[in-house]
Amino acid sequence: MYSAVERLVNLALYLAAARVPVSAEDIRSEVLGYAPDQADDAFKRQFERDKDDLRTAGLVIRTDAENEGYYRLDRSGTFAAPLDLNAEEAASVRAAASALLGDASFPFSDDLRLAMAKITSTIDSGDVAAAARLADEDPAQQGSIVAQLAEAASIRKSVDFGYTNSHGISAPHRVDPYGLFLHDGRWYLVGRDTALDEPRTYTVARMSDIAVNPARPKSPDFERPDGFDVASFVRLPFQYGPAQSRFDALLRFGASARWRASSLTAGHGELEADGDGMLWHVSACSRPRLLQFVVDNGPGVHLLKPAGEVQALQRGLKEVLSVHG
Amino acid sequence: MAKLSTAQRTRRLIALLGRMENGVVISLAEMAAEVGSSSAELAEDLTTLSLCGIAPYTPWELVPVSIDGDRVEVFGSIPAMRGPVRLSLAEAEALSAALSAAGFSADDPINLKLAAATSASLDAEELARTLHTETAKHDIAIFEALAAATRDHQAVVLAYQRDGDVAARERTVEPLQLLADRGAWYLTAWCREADDFRTFRIDRIRNLQGTGEQFDPGAHGTSALSAEAFSARGLPVARLRFTNQESYIERDWPGSRLIERLENGDELAEVPFAGTDWIARRVVARLGRVEVLEPEVVREAVVALAREESSQH
Numbered sequence: 239m240y241s242a243v244e245r246l247v248n249l250a251l252y253l254a255a256a257r258v259p260v261s262a263e264d265i266r267s268e269v270l271g272y273a274p275d276q277a278d279d280a281f282k283r284q285f286e287r288d289k290d291d292l293r294t295a296g297l298v299i300r301t302d303a304e305n306e307g308y309y310r311l312d313r314s315g316t317f318a319a320p321l322d323l324n325a326e327e328a329a330s331v332r333a334a335a336s337a338l339l340g341d342a343s344f345p346f347s348d349d350l351r352l353a354m355a356k357i358t359s360t361i362d363s364g365d366v367a368a369a370a371r372l373a374d375e376d377p378a379q380q381g382s383i384v385a386q387l388a389e390a391a392s393i394r395k396s397v398d399f400g401y402t403n404s405h406g407i408s409a410p411h412r413v414d415p416y417g418l419f420l421h422d423g424r425w426y427l428v429g430r431d432t433a434l435d436e437p438r439t440y441t442v443a444r445m446s447d448i449a450v451n452p453a454r455p456k457s458p459d460f461e462r463p464d465g466f467d468v469a470s471f472v473r474l475p476f477q478y479g480p481a482q483s484r485f486d487a488l489l490r491f492g493a494s495a496r497w498r499a500s501s502l503t504a505g506h507g508e509l510e511a512d513g514d515g516m517l518w519h520v521s522a523c524s525r526p527r528l529l530q531f532v533v534d535n536g537p538g539v540h541l542l543k544p545a546g547e548v549q550a551l552q553r554g555l556k557e558v559l560s561v562h563g
Numbered sequence: 564m565a566k567l568s569t570a571q572r573t574r575r576l577i578a579l580l581g582r583m584e585n586g587v588v589i590s591l592a593e594m595a596a597e598v599g600s601s602s603a604e605l606a607e608d609l610t611t612l613s614l615c616g617i618a619p620y621t622p623w624e625l626v627p628v629s630i631d632g633d634r635v636e637v638f639g640s641i642p643a644m645r646g647p648v649r650l651s652l653a654e655a656e657a658l659s660a661a662l663s664a665a666g667f668s669a670d671d672p673i674n675l676k677l678a679a680a681t682s683a684s685l686d687a688e689e690l691a692r693t694l695h696t697e698t699a700k701h702d703i704a705i706f707e708a709l710a711a712a713t714r715d716h717q718a719v720v721l722a723y724q725r726d727g728d729v730a731a732r733e734r735t736v737e738p739l740q741l742l743a744d745r746g747a748w749y750l751t752a753w754c755r756e757a758d759d760f761r762t763f764r765i766d767r768i769r770n771l772q773g774t775g776e777q778f779d780p781g782a783h784g785t786s787a788l789s790a791e792a793f794s795a796r797g798l799p800v801a802r803l804r805f806t807n808q809e810s811y812i813e814r815d816w817p818g819s820r821l822i823e824r825l826e827n828g829d830e831l832a833e834v835p836f837a838g839t840d841w842i843a844r845r846v847v848a849r850l851g852r853v854e855v856l857e858p859e860v861v862r863e864a865v866v867a868l869a870r871e872e873s874s875q876h
Contacts, residue, residue, distance in 0.1 A: 355598035468692060
């Protein structure tokens with residue numbers, strides 16, 4: 239008695255060895271694991287499932303164009319070409335994989351493990367000591383939820399979940415998941431809230447009871463908007479808040495902080511040269527968080543506008559001295 | 564470990580077929596580490612593979628692999644197989660996502676080479692539009708050189724610029740481990756100038772030069788590595804008071820713990836710190852809504868920093 243796994247590997251090897259397209263009947267008689275007394279319909283269903291499973295494993299199985307009902311393995315599509323990584327690139331692949339395979343908050347570790355198992359013999363590099371903690375709050379839970387959401391986004395199925403917002407209010411949501419981003423140790427989902435009919439950003443750590451729409455699993459529920467780019471939803475800490483509270487701020491990176499300007503601004507706002515420093519025009523929504531950002535990322539980061547916030551910063555620094563005086 | 568489905572296990576076995584190169588002799592444990600399985604899982608997989616083949620299924624048509632204790636030997640070739648199977652779309656996306664988390668963009672040469680050789684279907688740029696990992700911008704060439712130096716146990720000279728330093732300072736270090744934590748990558752190394760372990764943010768390394776000198780990675784012990792990578796154990800602790808205008812949020816103060824809620828709504832917490840610069844800056848940034856109760860050295864650092872910031876604003 240052959241196991242289903244053995245039958246599938248036998249089928250892969252048979253297709254790989256076949257020099258001409260083969261029929262389902264050839265497969266049924268030549269591949270160990272298919273029961274000879276199986277009804278035709280049952281065999282056909284099993285064979286379809288087996289082809290799907292092998293395709294998921296990376297095999298490219300094609301129907302022969304000239305002979306309907308005949309199959310062949312597309313060898314160039316199935317087998318990897320030589321991989322030409324230099325020593326540093328090979329070490330980087332090892333480092334990234336090594337770090338993330340051990341990180342429960344990385345949602346694709348099963349697929350990454352299989353990817354590395356496939357290419358490990360073609361990467362001329364030993365292992366690199368590395369570790370990661372992409373998300374720090376309940377990493378296994380976040381990793382598991384993001385894996386579900388990423389799959390739903392990929393096949394464009396709606397998801398239902400419970401969500402507790404930052405005010406502690408819980409409510410059910412139905413969302414068309416467009417994309418996911420990771421920022422400062424947290425995963426976020428961006429999608430269209432079907433009740434509000436507008437894109438929203440949700441903190442994955444605040445979700446519960448995720449359910450992907452089980453109806454018509456092979457039919458997408460929605461289309462992503464043209465030009466969607468999940469990175470455009472990533473904000474700096476002081477940019478979160480109601481749209482009506484938005485204001486313009488002007489900051490300056492002094493000579494000692496100029497080299498960090500690109501990293502700190504992360505593509506937001508506009509930078510312009512200003513003597514030995516850089517000016518940064520950026521929009522903000524949260525006044526306390528803007529002041530916190532200025533001090534957190536100092537020295538060398540100066541707030542120039544709005545004037546009221548500059549004064550608030552000065553008052554706050556005096557308060558620090560008063561409290562610790 | 565959860566039981567794998569037939570499809571999942573088949574994927575693992577198909578991945579292993581690419582390792583079945585005639586003449587390969589390797590320890591079970593080493594191969595298990597390479598493919599990310601346990602030794603027991605790998606032994607079971609290889610045993611299953613050794614039973615698979617093509618008609619007429621004589622021993623000469625079966626996958627030529629044997630396991631003897633800890634020794635795995637591939638004693639023949641599988642004519643039908645021509646090296647490793649390409650990555651499935653999900654596998655290619657996982658690899659691309661891992662590289663993205665390490666700071667490699669979708670159009671970085673490393674991604675393009677991997678996609679061209681191993682996956683016919685991956686569109687890394689499309690993936691980047693739906694899955695984004697925000698990573699502190701480090702120089703990819705420096706990351707690559709550090710990965711290689713860590714692997715090869717080669718000492719390097721790095722130019723490191725801390726926040727507020729006008730220029731970078733050179734240090735000779737022995738790279739031991741790369742770490743990713745909440746969007747930034749770090750290097751743990753033995754610093755010869757400090758004569759101790761040090762952690763360096765990779766986006767603050769301005770330049771890197773190899774020395775060609777090999778070092779013994781175990782020479783200074785391994786207490787700073789692996790399981791301890793994200794631990795705050797052994798660090799001094801400061802006691803902070805969070806006023807009722809500033810909620811204590813544990814993740815904002817890594818390794819901290821709430822110790823008391825006072826009747827007036829204030830909260831007391833213990834926060835570990837490696838250096839006073841870090842904790843003082845975080846306290847000052849709360850503009851009086853957080854007070855350091857002890858130790859005195861942190862209170863002094865807070866006062867000094869608040870004076871310095873006041874003079875600048």
